[in-house]
Amino acid sequence: MSRKEQIDQVATSLFKSRGFAATTMRDLALELGIEAGSLYSHIKSKEDILQRVCFKMADEFNEAFAEVKSQDVSAAEKLRLAIAAHVRVLTKNPPAAGVFLNEWRHLSEPSLTQFNDLRHAYEESFREIVREGIASGDFQVSDEKFVVLTLLSSLNWLHMWYKPEGKMSPDEIAEFLSKLLLNGLRNF
Amino acid sequence: MSRKEQIDQVATSLFKSRGFAATTMRDLALELGIEAGSLYSHIKSKEDILQRVCFKMADEFNEAFAEVKSQDVSAAEKLRLAIAAHVRVLTKNPPAAGVFLNEWRHLSEPSLTQFNDLRHAYEESFREIVREGIASGDFQVSDEKFVVLTLLSSLNWLHMWYKPEGKMSPDEIAEFLSKLLLNGLRNF
DNA sequence: TTTTCTTGCTAACGGTTGTTAGCTTTTGTA
DNA sequence: TACAAAAGCTAACAACCGTTAGCAAGAAAA
Numbered sequence: 001m002s003r004k005e006q007i008d009q010v011a012t013s014l015f016k017s018r019g020f021a022a023t024t025m026r027d028l029a030l031e032l033g034i035e036a037g038s039l040y041s042h043i044k045s046k047e048d049i050l051q052r053v054c055f056k057m058a059d060e061f062n063e064a065f066a067e068v069k070s071q072d073v074s075a076a077e078k079l080r081l082a083i084a085a086h087v088r089v090l091t092k093n094p095p096a097a098g099v100f101l102n103e104w105r106h107l108s109e110p111s112l113t114q115f116n117d118l119r120h121a122y123e124e125s126f127r128e129i130v131r132e133g134i135a136s137g138d139f140q141v142s143d144e145k146f147v148v149l150t151l152l153s154s155l156n157w158l159h160m161w162y163k164p165e166g167k168m169s170p171d172e173i174a175e176f177l178s179k180l181l182l183n184g185l186r187n188f
Numbered sequence: 189m190s191r192k193e194q195i196d197q198v199a200t201s202l203f204k205s206r207g208f209a210a211t212t213m214r215d216l217a218l219e220l221g222i223e224a225g226s227l228y229s230h231i232k233s234k235e236d237i238l239q240r241v242c243f244k245m246a247d248e249f250n251e252a253f254a255e256v257k258s259q260d261v262s263a264a265e266k267l268r269l270a271i272a273a274h275v276r277v278l279t280k281n282p283p284a285a286g287v288f289l290n291e292w293r294h295l296s297e298p299s300l301t302q303f304n305d306l307r308h309a310y311e312e313s314f315r316e317i318v319r320e321g322i323a324s325g326d327f328q329v330s331d332e333k334f335v336v337l338t339l340l341s342s343l344n345w346l347h348m349w350y351k352p353e354g355k356m357s358p359d360e361i362a363e364f365l366s367k368l369l370l371n372g373l374r375n376f
Numbered sequence: 377t378t379t380t381c382t383t384g385c386t387a388a389c390g391g392t393t394g395t396t397a398g399c400t401t402t403t404g405t406a
Numbered sequence: 407t408a409c410a411a412a413a414g415c416t417a418a419c420a421a422c423c424g425t426t427a428g429c430a431a432g433a434a435a436a
Binding site: 212213214224225227228233234 | 422423424425426427
C-alpha cells in the first residue's frame, strides 16, 4: 500500500468518527506520525481525499449492482441479490461506507453535483426492481419511491455498528435483512 | 417566540443542512440579520445551542414513548404505537430531528455521556417490546438487538426527505412503516 | 422621569485552520 | 558510488474561528 493510500485510509476513519469538517490536517498528520505540511507531498488538498473516498465507494456500489442487474431472475430474487450486494460493499469497508453516506455533503461543486447524480442513479436502479416486482405481483405495495427509501435506510445504518469480528457474517446479515424486508413487501 | 428561541431555530436548520462543525457563528448571525457578536447577548456558546436542541428532542421522544409503554395491549400493537409515536416526533420538527440524530457527537463531556445514556435507554425500551413479542409468539425472530437496530434505522432517515407539504401525512407514513416492518417480523 | 432590561453594534483578542515555499533526509536504482 | 525520486521537516502565510469587552439605542417598568 502506497503512502497516499495509507493517508486516505487513516483520513477515512477520522472523517467517519469525527466528521470531515471537525478533522484537521494536523489531527491526520499526528495519527500518521508526521507533520501536517508533509501531507502535501502526497495529496493535493483535504477535499481531494474526500473526493477519492466518495467516488471510489460510488464505483463499488455500482459495480456490485451491475452484476445483479444482468441476471435473468424474478424481481424478488433480484432484490434479494441487490440487498446482498449492497450489504457486502457496506461491510467490506465500514469507515469508507460511513464517509460515503454521511460526509459527501462537504464536497464542493462540481464534484457535489456529479456525486448526487451517481447516488440518484443508484437509487433509481433499486426503484426499477421494485416497480418490476409490483408489476409481476411479487410485491403488494403501491409507492415504490417510499419503499426504496425505507429499504436503503434500513441498510445504510449498518456501518454504524457492524464489526468484522462480530458474531454475524455479512452474508448472514444480508440474509436476515432480505428476509425481513421481502416478507414485509410480500405480505403487505 | 423569544429571540433566543429564534436563534435556536435558525441554528438548528443550519446545523442540519451544513453540519455543526461547518456552521459558523457568522453564518448564523448573517441568517438572522445581525452581527456575530450580538448573538452572545442571548446565548452562552455555540455548543449551548446544540445541547438545548439535542436534549429537548430526547425529551420529546421519551415523553411520546412513555404514553405507549403504559398501555395494556399486545406486543405487536405496542410496537405499532411506538413506531407511530416515533414518526410523529420525527416529522413534527425535521431539522431538530436531523440534529438530534446526526450532530449529537459534537457534544462535549459530560453532556455527551449523558446524551448517550438517554439514547441507549430509549433503544432498550424498543428492545423490551420486541422481546415481549418474541416471548408471546407475535414475532418469529431471534435477535431482538438486530431487529431494533434495523427498525430504528429505517425510521431515522425519514427526516432526510420528509416535507410537511408532501402527499403523505405523518400518520399515513407511520401506518405504512408499521405494516411493512410488522409484517416482516411476523412472517419471518 | 428615572431606571432597568433587551437588543444590538464595533473592534479586537488569542487561537486554529488549510496550505505553501524552501530545505533536508531517506530510499531505491543505475 | 552517484543520482534521482520519494518522503519529511520547519516556519510561516493569510484567512477564519468562537468569544469578549465596552458601549449605545430603544423599550418597558418603576
